[in-house]
Amino acid sequence: MNEPLNISDTTINLSTRTPILEIKNLKKSFGNKAVLNGFNLKLFEGENLVIMGKSGAGKSVMVKCLVGLMLPDSGSITVMGQDINALNRMDLDKLRTEIGFLFQGSALYDSMTVRENLEFPLRRHKHKFGNITDTEPLVLEALKSVGLENTIDLMPSELSGGMQRRVALARALILKPKIILYDEPTSGLDPITSKEIIELMRRVQQQYKTSSLIITHDVDCARVVSERMILLVDGVNYAEGTFEALKASTDKNVKAFFK
Numbered sequence: 001m002n003e004p005l006n007i008s009d010t011t012i013n014l015s016t017r018t019p020i021l022e023i024k025n026l027k028k029s030f031g032n033k034a035v036l037n038g039f040n041l042k043l044f045e046g047e048n049l050v051i052m053g054k055s056g057a058g059k060s061v062m063v064k065c066l067v068g069l070m071l072p073d074s075g076s077i078t079v080m081g082q083d084i085n086a087l088n089r090m091d092l093d094k095l096r097t098e099i100g101f102l103f104q105g106s107a108l109y110d111s112m113t114v115r116e117n118l119e120f121p122l123r124r125h126k127h128k129f130g131n132i133t134d135t136e137p138l139v140l141e142a143l144k145s146v147g148l149e150n151t152i153d154l155m156p157s158e159l160s161g162g163m164q165r166r167v168a169l170a171r172a173l174i175l176k177p178k179i180i181l182y183d184e185p186t187s188g189l190d191p192i193t194s195k196e197i198i199e200l201m202r203r204v205q206q207q208y209k210t211s212s213l214i215i216t217h218d219v220d221c222a223r224v225v226s227e228r229m230i231l232l233v234d235g236v237n238y239a240e241g242t243f244e245a246l247k248a249s250t251d252k253n254v255k256a257f258f259k
């Protein structure tokens, strides 16, 4: 296994921290095309970890393996100490409530109000909070954390693209996950709305004390939200370090990310 280029930064000390999510030696090929070639990752409690990779580098394949939508050829994924490939459906479903997702297309259900969209995960994962008869306080709390409590009875079509993404984040937060997985959280948004989402991601982390895995192409987003970054090149974690340390690197593959 190749060691990643460790662009060290003395301001972060990882040895004292516990990984909440760990990917070990993940491999996935399609035919004779190796997409993930022994990818490793540790997400520590309370950190914002950004993964950057060029288009086609295998970020989506990695996310699909992580959420159980795709089986890796080999390697392991451990979430809160549990190997996800060893879990039965029920236990996997339970564990999924500890991970909130904000995907690119984070589609809200068009035919449901904002309230109903947020109630959906509460009803689906009853085991987490029990059978809640009054969902309104939880719905309002989640909407408040994204600054949109006044949209509770609106339809998604009445919201701007940025507001829809914030509601989708509220829907991810309502189950109080320990980990949030953001896949291209700013894609398709104008620069001002992107900035709002980026600020919100920082606030959410402080308020909910989540650990976040953020997959993005957006260098600005990476600069603002990342505590640490991993650059995915040729199916492996090519380089790791803080944004500033990586940006200062003279390695040509690393420099290519910051042009």
Ligand SMILES: Nc1ncnc2c1ncn2[C@@H]1O[C@H](COP(=O)(O)OP(=O)(O)OP(=O)(O)O)[C@@H](O)[C@H]1O
Binding pocket: 030, 035, 053, 054, 055, 056, 057, 058, 059, 060, 061, 062
């Ligand atoms: N189901 C599949 N069958 C065959 N090849 C696939 C499949 N899924 C992904 N690939 C291939 O794996 C490679 C990595 O794809 P992936 O979607 O993970 O890239 P990415 O890093 O997410 O790119 P982007 O930033 O453009 O979304 C691509 O070459 C893609 O064609």
